[in-house]
Amino acid sequence: xxxxxxxxxxxxxxxxxxxxxxxxxxxxxxxxxxxxxxxxxxxxxxxxxxxxxxxxxxxxxxxxxxxxxxxxxxxxxxxxxxxxxxxxxxxxxxxxxxxxxxxxxxxxxxxxxxxxxxxxxxxxxxxxxxxxxxxxxxxxxxxxxxxxxxxxxxxxxxxxxxxxxxxxxxxxxxxxxxxxxxxxxxxxxxxxxxxxxxxxxxxxxxx
Amino acid sequence: xxxxxxxxxxxxxxxxxxxxxxxxxxxxxxxxxxxxxxxxxxxxxxxxxxxxxxxxxxxxxxxxxxxxxxxxxxxxxxxxxxx
Numbered sequence: 001x002x003x004x005x006x007x008x009x010x011x012x013x014x015x016x017x018x019x020x021x022x023x024x025x026x027x028x029x030x031x032x033x034x035x036x037x038x039x040x041x042x043x044x045x046x047x048x049x050x051x052x053x054x055x056x057x058x059x060x061x062x063x064x065x066x067x068x069x070x071x072x073x074x075x076x077x078x079x080x081x082x083x084x085x086x087x088x089x090x091x092x093x094x095x096x097x098x099x100x101x102x103x104x105x106x107x108x109x110x111x112x113x114x115x116x117x118x119x120x121x122x123x124x125x126x127x128x129x130x131x132x133x134x135x136x137x138x139x140x141x142x143x144x145x146x147x148x149x150x151x152x153x154x155x156x157x158x159x160x161x162x163x164x165x166x167x168x169x170x171x172x173x174x175x176x177x178x179x180x181x182x183x184x185x186x187x188x189x190x191x192x193x194x195x196x197x198x199x200x201x202x203x204x205x206x207x
Numbered sequence: 208x209x210x211x212x213x214x215x216x217x218x219x220x221x222x223x224x225x226x227x228x229x230x231x232x233x234x235x236x237x238x239x240x241x242x243x244x245x246x247x248x249x250x251x252x253x254x255x256x257x258x259x260x261x262x263x264x265x266x267x268x269x270x271x272x273x274x275x276x277x278x279x280x281x282x283x284x285x286x287x288x289x290x
């Protein structure tokens with residue numbers, strides 16, 4: 001999940017407050033007359049890397065701080081999406097339609113297996129096995145041939161509000177169509193530990 | 208009938224056309240071009256076979272392009288974002 005720079009943010013549960021600089025140019029460290037800090041951050045999975053800098057000197061320190069956790073607004077977005085699937089009849093109707101679309105894409109046989117097992121397994125062009133589940137991260141299986149052990153999870157999906165099954169369709173297509181698409185999916189996805197954590201208790205239990 | 212399916216808030220939205228009808232083909236191509244301009248990626252579906260990413264090499268341009276195929280079943284989607 002990307003981290004917003006240029007904001008003052010307090011991580012719930014982590015009690016960390018981050019302040020932006022007032023530099024005009026965060027990358028070159030423009031001098032403003034007073035020492036300020038700027039933040040360069042990258043976020044992979046549930047970890048945000050933060051590097052503190054000093055605009056005055058123009059350089060920055062590599063002192064990194066790793067913060068684990070979910071941003072409040074991401075949790076809210078996931079919760080809102082989850083609740084919509086459970087309670088909003090329009091969303092539920094859209095999910096039914098999207099599930100039919102998934103069946104058309106993966107075929108009746110694979111769909112039948114998905115309904116029985118609760119996950120749809122595909123093999124990427126790289127030979128990696130992936131398990132797709134609606135509303136949950138893609139599981140990357142540890143062994144390419146068989147086995148139940150999950151190596152890690154990848155999270156990449158369409159915008160919140162679009163049916164979970166549509167995201168599953170796109171995950172299926174990207175992972176199976178060709179090597180470049182699979183690599184693109186892996187590149188855009190955030191990597192998470194196997195089996196969670198998830199910001200919603202119900203998903204955590206299912207993971 | 209060939210079609211372009213696109214995920215949406217209501218589930219997938221499908222635009223179908225008659226490949227023998229020039230107006231419908233043009234309408235479908237315009238729709239395809241709009242989606243392409245907005246950064247969508249495309250997959251061509253094949254009965255009984257796995258889908259393929261639509262990327263054709265244009266020898267003159269020296270680059271990969273993605274051209275509308277009026278006879279294909281296509282899925283168009285924005286690139287998923289990391290979550």
